[in-house]
Amino acid sequence: xxxxxxxxxxxxxxxxxxxxxxxxxxxxxxxxxxxxxxxxxxxxxxxxxxxxxxxxxxxxxxxxxxxxxxxxxxxxxxxxxxxxxxxxxxxxxxxxxxxxxxxxxxxxxxxxxxxxxxxxxxxxxxxxxxxxxxxxxxxxxxxxxxxxxxxxxxxxxxxxxxxxxxxxxxxx
Numbered sequence: 001x002x003x004x005x006x007x008x009x010x011x012x013x014x015x016x017x018x019x020x021x022x023x024x025x026x027x028x029x030x031x032x033x034x035x036x037x038x039x040x041x042x043x044x045x046x047x048x049x050x051x052x053x054x055x056x057x058x059x060x061x062x063x064x065x066x067x068x069x070x071x072x073x074x075x076x077x078x079x080x081x082x083x084x085x086x087x088x089x090x091x092x093x094x095x096x097x098x099x100x101x102x103x104x105x106x107x108x109x110x111x112x113x114x115x116x117x118x119x120x121x122x123x124x125x126x127x128x129x130x131x132x133x134x135x136x137x138x139x140x141x142x143x144x145x146x147x148x149x150x151x152x153x154x155x156x157x158x159x160x161x162x163x164x165x166x167x168x169x170x171x172x
Contacts, residue, residue: 016143019114021101023084023144025153028093028119029136033171035090036134037065040164057161059088067129068093071122081113085153087160092169094157096144115141 030036042057061069065088072083086095099113119139127133144150164170
């Protein structure tokens with residue numbers, strides 16, 4: 001009896017064209033979920049018990065985290081792809097990516113990017129800068145379907161550093 005390779009679960013929507021113009025919520029994790037992109041600093045409790053001063057949690061990026069931020073900033077300089085909202089966390093990155101379509105000179109719709117290519121390029125750029133791949137092989141995506149879904153995802157990203165200890169990717 002031969003050893004059979006495990007069958008991987010499909011994580012993309014079958015029959016969906018990920019080059020369609022639209023909004024996508026994406027999470028990419030660090031390999032083995034190691035804390036190599038930065039660290040959360042600050043607290044959501046008073047810095048000193050006798051005061052009401054808080055230090056709002058934020059992510060202090062490592063050099064790898066800075067490369068990720070730089071790649072996203074570079075992508076945002078074009079008019080095809082927009083990283084509308086993102087946060088680089090210690091061991092993962094959440095982002096809302098907007099793929100826009102353009103019309104050619106005959107008015108036909110023409111797409112310039114696919115979600116897989118965007119993520120591949122982002123990972124590749126960071127890997128080249130670092131000298132090794134800091135990434136988990138796959139990524140999680142969700143097609144944002146309406147404004148309510150968009151706002152919920154946007155708020156989750158915005159609050160992620162504050163709620164780091166409650167995050168599903170949190171490890172100590």
